[in-house]
Amino acid sequence: MFVSTALCCAIAVLAANSATVVAAAARAGLEVPAPVAVPVLRVLEIACPDRYADLTLAQLLPTGVHGRQQRFVPNAEQLHNARRIVDVVARRGMPPYAAVVALATAxxxxxxxxxxxxxxxxxxxxFQQRPSAGWGTPEQLIDPVYATEAFLAALEHKVxxxxxxxxxxxxxxxxxxxxxxxxxxxxxxxxxxTLALLAE
Structure with missing residues (x-):
């Protein structure tokens, strides 16, 4: 079952009592100098909306559809590989559209x-990536997770x-x-x- 990871936002707030922060740092095993009298910043994490929730097909086709489309019914192996691509996109925290680009390419x-x-x-x-073009070793490129990571890294870098x-x-x-x-x-x-796999 696919579970998307909700992204978190960080919010900085003033801690009125610096001793609270010093105590927290000590619990984390950090060496801390004597408490200071000035206010310090404490970081709290709060949950942000999940970018993978409530998606629509239109959101996954932001630039529209180009030309005649082709479809087929994927078998179990193909669905498994598609799921692995979507999983990597989610783990990297990339927009859902990155999964569409990666899936269409594959x-x-x-x-x-x-x-x-x-x-x-x-x-x-x-992705038919070539060792001679610097994508990785043959052993790496037949690992779907590595291949997807390599594709997404190149996508972010080049486009x-x-x-x-x-x-x-x-x-x-x-x-x-x-x-x-x-x-x-x-x-x-x-x-x-992408829509179906993120809804699982």
Whole structure:
């Protein structure tokens, strides 16, 4: 069962009695000098709304749908791999749309199958990432969690505004495919998968 982790916000408040803070630090095993007379800051954590709750399909397609769409019914293995991608996105605290981009990319590259035997030169894994292009070792790239982490890190680095550009452009800037617009045909399926997996 997928459980999204609620993000927390930090709020700083003045502690009227600095001895309270000193005592808390001591309990945490920190060495603290003698209490000071001036007020100090204490950090409290409060729960913030879960960005994965109450999502709509429209929110997962922020730039609209480009071109004709393609769909298929994923089998158990493909659903398992899709779930792992969404799990990594949530663990990294990224917007839900990052899962849509990642799923659409994996749908195009491998139809959500973990390619453990190299295809198209040395491409491997869910995203057909190539060891020779610096994505990682063959052993790393056939680990769906590692492959997803690598894809998302590259997405954030290369396309920091990925939520505001067409999905195929974000995927292409990350992957550098010979067929860049092909990612677009999986937008709707990726969005529906994301919505279903986050609702589990």
């Amino acid at each position: 749908l195009q590259e491998s139809t959500l199958r973990n390619l453990t035997v190299a295809v198209d030169y040395d491409s491997l894994g869910l 920091p505004n990925y939520s505001s550009v067409p999905l195929w452009e974000a995927a292409q800037a990350t992957q550098v495919s010979a067929f860049p617009v092909e990612y677009a045909k999986w937008q709707e399926q990726a969005a529906h998968l």
